[in-house]
Structure formats: C-alpha cells, structure tokens
Amino acid sequence: MYCGYCVGLGGLQGARGFVNPCSSLRLEALAAERGGKAVFTDVSVNVEARTLLRVLGPNGAGKTTLLRILAGLGAPSAGSVQWRAPDDSERSPNEAAMFAGHANAMNEALTVAENLSYAAALAGIDCTPMNLRRALTQLGVEKLINRRFGSLSQGQRKRASLARLLLRAQAGERAWLLDEPFVALDTDTQAQLAALIGEELAAGAIVVLTSHQAVAINAPKMQELML
C-alpha cells in the first residue's frame, strides 16, 4: 500500500515542487553543553540515505540534546551538522527532517486535524486532507480526526501525534528524528511504528532514533552511535 502511494504520487512530483529525499547527514566534531557543562564532545558520523542511526547511551548522555541539535532546535557548542540533498546542496534542518520529541506538540483544545495541519504548515508541508487521512489511517486512528486532542487517551494521543511524521507528500521525503518514540505505546502499536519506520527507510529516508526499548526494526542499513 505504501509503495502504491510512491508510484501514485510520482507523476505529481514536478507539479507540487517535490523535494528530493535527503541523501546524507554529516556530523563533524560535534559537541554540546547544557548549563555550562559538556554533555558530549567530538561526535563525528556520516549517515547515508536508507540508514537507521540508533543513538545509544545511558540517561543524561545527551541523546535528546543531540536530536534537538539535528532538528535545528539547539545550537552545538562546537562542530557542525550538515543535511545534504542528493545534488549535494545543503538544506536547513527544518526542510530535511521532522522531530518527534517526548512532548506531543498538540494543543488539547484543538482537534487532531487542526493540530496536524498547523504542524504541517510550520514544517513547510503542503498537507492535503487526503494526506491527513492517510497518515491517521496508517496509525489506526482515522476515527479520531475530528476529536478534541484533550479528550484522547495517552496511547491515542501518542499515535495521533506520530501521524505528524506521515503528513509529507511522499514517503522518504524527510528524515525522522525520533526521541523515545515507543514510550506509551502498546506492543501492537510498537510493531506498527517499527514497520512504518522500516518503510520510511526503504523509501530512502534517514531515521535517527533513541530508544531504551528493544523493538526490532527492519532497516536496509543500520549504524549505531554511542554517546
């Protein structure tokens, strides 16, 4: 079904100003500080398209800090982050990646649809109602589309907020930066999310993941980064 969309939307690429998938992520001698203390230093890694990068390390090792820097939400104290398109031009983190952190980033007074279209607009994604419905269907929460976010259960909230990652016009268009995405999900949903991550990777995306849970993900290429 997923690949069906890739093929189906292929013809629209030119018309919609489709952006090529990100082909590489490069960290050079990256260091970060929090409250004046070094969290990690000298992190260098090259990540190609279709690669799952697992960020490992104990609590407080700076996994979230690293992801926030990759998403352009924080500045490194030294070193550089480069997201590159296949034509080797540099891209801003916001164009290249989507970040899903611990918080859901959804307002409780608004409906799921309102929240998601707001997120899409700020991420520079042209979110059609079809994309929205498809994203929610993939996570099995299409019935919640017009429900107020505040009226959902924790698990439903997590699923609805993960739908943000699937709003892009085409699979693999954006890298995913996932901070503990499996927390608060039941086993079925964990497997479902793992499958979605696998599909995104297969479509050409980079996925950076921190997780304490050992969920099996079918990745074409896998790299590990120990902080």
Next chain:
Amino acid sequence: MSLRAATGAVFRREMQLFARRKSDWANPIVFFLIVCSLFPFAVGSESEKLKLIGIGVIFVGALLASMLSLPRLFEEDARDGSLELMLASSEPLAVLILARITALSLGLGAALTVATPVFALFYALPFDVAGMLALSVALAVPTLLLIGAIAAALLVSARGGAILTAVLVLPLTIPTLIFGAGAALRVLNGQSPVAELALQGAFLLLALALCPLAAAAALKISTD
C-alpha cells in the same frame, strides 16, 4: 508561499483557540468589569469626582486585563511541545510571533474595546469621551501585547513568570498610558485629541517594528 501558509496557520490557530476557550477572553473582561466597578464604590457617587478619575481607571483596567493573557502567549505551547514546531520552522520566527500577536490583539482588543464605552457609563462620562476612550484602548492593547511578548518570551520557562512579566512590562507601557488617557481627557476638556492619538499610533508602529524581533531573539535564548 510557504511563509504565507505558515503565518496563516499561526493566525488561524490562535483564532481557533480564542473561539474554543471562552475563558481566554471572558476572564480579562470579567477582571476589567470588576476593577471598573469597584472604584465608584470606594470614591462615592458624586459624578464630578467620578468623571475625573473614570478615564484613568478604565484605561489602567484595560491594560491590566490584557496583561492577564500574556502568559498564555508562549507558556502553554512550551509545556505541550508545540512551541518547538514554531522554533524549528524555516520561516522567520519574528513574523510567526507577529501573526500570533495580531490574532490575539484582534480578539482581545475587540472584546476590551467593546466593553470600554459600557464601563464608561459607571463614571458618568459623556458619549464622545467614552468613544475616544474606546479608540485609545483599541490602540493601546496591541502595543501592550507587543511589548509584553518580549517579557513572555524571556520568561517562558521561568517559574512565577506572571508576576515578573508584569514587573517588566508595566513600566514600559507608561507612554501609552499617558497619551491614551490623555486623548480622552482632551475630549473631556473640549480640546482636540489628535496629537495624543498620533503619538499613540507612533508607539504602536514602533512596537510593531521592534517587538517581534526582540521577542524572537528572547524566545531563542530562553529555549536553547
């Protein structure tokens, strides 16, 4: 195109929230009502005395009422994580913040502007003075929200931010207060309020140009 979509989304969301949560505008109005109705009890019912203090009381009441909605500007978004969507966006943060304040000013400003002439009746103010006061409030509320956005952005992750916001913002609103109340006072004395209104407008324009940039910088500092 993408900037238009992003600012449109920010504006629309603020309006949706305003419509969805009645307390957002009902609380400031009720607060405004209480402040305005307490003074006549304390001062007594002589209409000459009331007329004299009425303009000042109503104007200060409106300023304090709009202060109430300042913490809402970023704090809630910081808690639920949606502030990060705005921070991570490739669109200029200052423009997004401006869209947000514009929506809030339209909603809250309209509510306070409509309430002002009604409350002016408590103070036996003539209609032309009440009308001028409403106009002054309409100009002052956006100015205050723009200035307040800087403080709200700086204190987004600070505990007890509401009081600190008031301490930081209220001194900066003194010029607006002087010329806003001054315009209505002129009308009360049968003079032309044009100079005061023009100055108030100038403050609004200055705030429009500078405050979103300052708020964006403050927000980046306080969330990094």
